[in-house]
Amino acid sequence: MLRADALQAIYPELKERIVVTIMGAVAAELYMLGHRLNFFYLEHAMGLASSMGLGIALAMPGHEVVVIDGDGSLLMNLGTLSTMARYKPGNLLHVVFDNESLLSVGGFPTATSTGTDLAGIARASGVPCVMEASTPDGLKGCVTEALASKTLTTIIAKVEAIGPKSFHMDLPLLENRFQFKRCLEAMQQQGQVRG
Numbered sequence: 586m587l588r589a590d591a592l593q594a595i596y597p598e599l600k601e602r603i604v605v606t607i608m609g610a611v612a613a614e615l616y617m618l619g620h621r622l623n624f625f626y627l628e629h630a631m632g633l634a635s636s637m638g639l640g641i642a643l644a645m646p647g648h649e650v651v652v653i654d655g656d657g658s659l660l661m662n663l664g665t666l667s668t669m670a671r672y673k674p675g676n677l678l679h680v681v682f683d684n685e686s687l688l689s690v691g692g693f694p695t696a697t698s699t700g701t702d703l704a705g706i707a708r709a710s711g712v713p714c715v716m717e718a719s720t721p722d723g724l725k726g727c728v729t730e731a732l733a734s735k736t737l738t739t740i741i742a743k744v745e746a747i748g749p750k751s752f753h754m755d756l757p758l759l760e761n762r763f764q765f766k767r768c769l770e771a772m773q774q775q776g777q778v779r780g
């Protein structure tokens with residue numbers, strides 16, 4: 586599966602939810618589908634999108650948070666799975682696109698290319714629901730089911746190590762940071778997402 590196709594399949598589910606992504610290829614792919622004020626692309630801090638998503642989910646229990654992670658990023662912060670599992674926020678969905686590669690910095694193979702099983706690690710960490718997907722439709726079904734279940738879920742979605750032609754995003758980090766903060770504040774006050 587191409588990650589760009591997978592993202593397109595789940596984009597309708599992301600539009601109205603708080604979304605935190607890792608940097609690089611996947612951020613550019615989501616941005617190209619249509620930026621929203623409720624999307625934050627976490628630059629530089631590799632591995633910490635799930636930690637940020639967990640904090641938001643705990644601070645905003647009335648809203649749903651979707652984290653878009655990568656295998657390299659998750660492998661850099663595996664403790665995040667046990668921390669998420671410890672608090673188990675039912676409003677947090679963790680989608681990991683596993684392309685077995687550090688694609689955004691040139692395509693170096695990660696440990697999932699030599700057998701590390703992220704779904705198994707998530708289960709053993711205590712994440713209450715772990716799913717695996719290998720097609721856009723399959724992923725869409727998993728996302729819909731996970732959101733309906735209101736149970737902390739990690740989905741490992743196997744994708745090809747293919748990214749966008751350009752990683753350019755016409756949105757500086759600071760602008761995204763202030764937009765996102767104001768959007769979350771408005772959501773807290775109004776109980777809804779501003780488009």
Ligand SMILES: Cc1ncc(C[n+]2csc(CCOP(=O)(O)OP(=O)(O)O)c2C)c(N)n1
Binds near residue numbers: 656658659684686689
């Ligand atoms: C702490 C830290 N180390 C290294 C980097 C450089 N870096 C940026 S993206 C990336 C690869 C991310 O890999 P993965 O999460 O698998 O996503 P992919 O690029 O494959 O989509 C790396 C190493 C960084 N931003 N932060």
